[in-house]
Amino acid sequence: MKSLIILCVTVVSFVSSQNLILAQDKKAEEKTKPTSIAHIRISGSLGEGVAIAEPLFSSMQETLKDKIDRIKKASTDTTVKGLLLEIDGVDVGWGKLDELTEALNNFKKSGKKIYSYLEAGEMKDYLLALSSDKIILPESGWLMLTGLRAEVTFYKEMLEKIGAQADFLKVGDFKSAIEPYTRTTMSESSRKQMESMLDDFYEKSIVARIQQERGSKKWAPEDIRKIIDNGPYTAKKATELGLVDMVGYFPSVTEAFKKELKVDDITLLKNYGKNKVDEIDFSNPFALLKLFAAPTISSNSKPKIAVIYATGAINTGKSEQSFLGSESCGSTSMIQAIKQAENDKSVKAIVLRVDSPGGSALASDLIWAELMRCKKPIIASMSDVAASGGYYICMAASKIYAEPGTITGSIGVFGGKINMGGTYAKLGITSEVITRGANANLFSSTSSFSKSEREAMTKLIDDCYDQFLTKALTGREKAGSKLDRKTLEGLAGGRVWTGRQAKANGLIDELGTMQDAIKMAAKLGGLPANSDPELLLLPKGKSFLDSFLEPKTQLSLKSGLDISGVTSLFKEVKGLDSFLRMRNEPLWLMLPYNLQVK
Template sequence: MKGWVKIVLLIVIIFICVGSFYYLMFSSLFEGPAPISRDSYLQLDIYGELPERESPEPLSQIFAAQVPVMGELLQSIRKAKIDDNIKGLIIRPMGLSTGWAKIEELKQTIEDFKTSGKKVYVYLEVASNREYYLALSGDTIFGSPEGLLFINGLLGGGYFLKGTLDKLGIEAEFIEAGKYKNYPEMFTRSGMSPAAKEMLSTILDDIFRRYLQEIEKSRGVSARRAKELIDKGIYSLKDAYKSGIIDTLMYYNEFTEFLKEKERSRPGIVSYSRYKEIPFSKLGVKAKEYVALIYAVGSIVSGFGGDFFEDGLIVSENMAKNIKKATEDKSVKAIVLRVNSPGGSGIASDIIWKQVKEARTQKPVIISISDVAASGGYYISMAADTIYSQPSALVGSIGVFSGKFSVKGLYEKLGINKEEIPRGKNADIFSDISLFNDSQEELIREIVMQSYQDFISKAAEGRKVPAAEIREIAGGRVWTGEQAVQNGLIDKLGGLEDAIRSAKIMAGISPDTPVKLKVYPKQRSILEKLMSGGLQARTDWLKNMLPAHIIRYARGFLFYRDYEPLLLIPFVPEIK
């Protein structure tokens, strides 16, 4: 490359970095949110995974589209409820890939918004089960005349890689505690075990039952008719209108004309990206007391480092440090831990559990489960005062496994010969060219069973029940939130707002008194992000290689150690 080209590229990079720095650091000082005109409608374009909070990537905050974020969506709807300038909501769902529990929480928040007497209009173009489930919370469902609707029921499943590993010459060997702790089946079987099928079937049955009930209630049809609509499944929106699945057909520009005629004026349509910048204080809401909101999102891994947010990872020391900060902060009256985790390292989970337990001795600690708090995700939750979950969240999975892979066959296929000389009877226990011998397998089994018994005893302590009761519902089994309320693994059904309300009551604050949220872990500044890739940089390559629902579970594998017990949700339950 010529010298002048290098100089130009360097200047461009410096310009982008400096410009990004000033944009993020100073734009908020000079630009306040634009005022909202009266009789406006807040439009929420809801799509994608709905991450819990904004990405810590500084450049994506500048150049990427305004991706809808779960926390900001919930806050925006709550603000709109009390904002006299907002006449109603326009919901436009499309391409949702999030879990069912987040959709339920959005529905719950929209239903609460409707108690203000304001209207909610939903506009569909192409929709599947998730989009339609959310649409059922609207007062009126509009459809594009040439749109499509796919409400063909739920499909659950997972990936099984044994055939692939056999072809590669890789052998997997795992020891698990719990009949349903079948995460290793992904590597050791070519299909689901009877236990896995049983567990997934009960989860699907529970979610599907609620889906049908929502159709019955919202569309005013019988249970039989709701099932018939699902069994047909695929509709043009014209046919959906004729079948009573949606309320009316019109193009979006006709929809805006409808609003104009209804309001006898030209109502403003306010975007999510604009409205989320308006603070509650602009609406006359004044808060003096603080509640800490701590996000525990991603796979749980052991590690050191600062107290920054790592997208997709819960780092043990990082999380424990943030919980301790919130505990020692005298201005913080209570802690709400927002958990969305499939689990991970047993050792890391225990470190976080201990910090939650210590925090609880000094101030109320409430758990708000998002889509999943299973295995290690449940472990870090079970020491809290109260646990909230949506009905379709995935909860529990009290079980442990450990093991390794032997790649000797792969080496042979590649013409690689690896030789090892051990010193010590079990020096080769985690060798990558051999499986466990009988005595080594027994050693690993002892560690796994000890971790399992420890998990059960701590769950019993947290739930204040005999260990025998926990053992009956453990075994690695995953439950829905509604099932978990019934068997005692969690306390109540509800979302983040319910958890905050409970935290206020336990802290002696009136439930109707506004509070400020101190959010942990903090986001990196642009300079901190540019100067340090952090743990996140080691997992970014996954984004372009794997489906989104697998990435949430796979990131942690770059950090797990061969010998440690793992607390992970069984396989990867994708429910479409």
């Protein structure tokens, strides 16, 4: 018995010593393991929707959601101790900028630090970097803090040079979408609404944000306006003023992190969380089949939220990409996506994610009608733009979320055509027309509207505008808003609002991100509180083969024309793209101008 006790004590002592050695080894291993910092680069435009569904291009076109998901992943990754943002030429609207800012603010709630490195600090680069704990510029860099401008492109004289003439009718003093084709300058009403919107962006999105994030400087709003008026700044001067924190090159950021975290070594996780491209052996014909494979969609019975993206100008038919690189939101594609979400028993609610300036009145109404037929809860989430037809389709939702910087409203209607008769004459093309009926030439491409045709078009436009107001009012009442017809008419007339202004006027319900909209949809769909629901993203991304065989698909040349002068010309002409796409539509619900606020 005594021998047994001695043996047990010996075994226990041995096991304890081994556990102690293992614990010490593990502690030593943790001590020697380098601290990891996630690196994420944010640059260029970030689209909405489902990325192209094949291995060759999927990682080349990151969406806004992809970028935000990577930031969120870094915040919950216990091996990541900080985030290094490399910001270089962020080309997004104010709504997406708000979404990214909120994602960074949520990251900071994890207690981890964010350092931002800017080479050429453009305005929106800097505004995004303001969410960081430290902003770094290289010695040769600059901070382009110069203010805000709205740029409007007009095409009237270009049309005249080719012998064409725009003939349009509209409802609403502020419905200025036709002005680029009928004028060479802004009308007084257009300038008034543009200045109101610009003031909101300048004071709230820029001045107030700098004041909030650089609170230690105790700047008053007038101090910040003066700083902006004296911009741009060199890296050295920006640091002296306290606009940025440090002058240094990219390697110095990791050195700064070492001091912050009090460690000797740091591992930089380059392009953290980014999907890797599957390598394709182009010499192997069987490997090439990967390009043509249809996208795989995981299907399971887990409760989920469907996110349906309405991106680009709204038109009848299928969604497509144009020759000039712009996306369209096709009513046929949208209706198919809505029906898929409705028929999928695992989908408990729908988030309608809108980034659209509007478009065809018919297509907008067809999408709205299908959403109204859907029996599942629908929450609308507005991105950079959800105006005119983009606002129209949101009226089917139980609740509307928008970002403070979203451009929305533009409740109005216009219709018309381009008279190409003079162009054809210059080319030596003539035509002879035989008609029966007073308005048979209504959509003739070689003549302007007659008096009778103008009266007929006016009736169509007035009726469509009345429908828009009625459906907007019904939608607002459905969401619990107490807007009356008279008040709504005062907010309509084609007038455009920022998300902040729209919330104050009752045109939307809440200021918030797409994630906020998803949470509300989950609640209405009966999903557990504080859950992170699985998402079904629709419409599905196209494979390479789908895109190649699509009869109406027009490949974009913008990536192949990144040449000084050519790219800027494409941006100017791009405003005509949506117009040409809908040339056969009689009535349009469209945002004024090819609007750029920079």
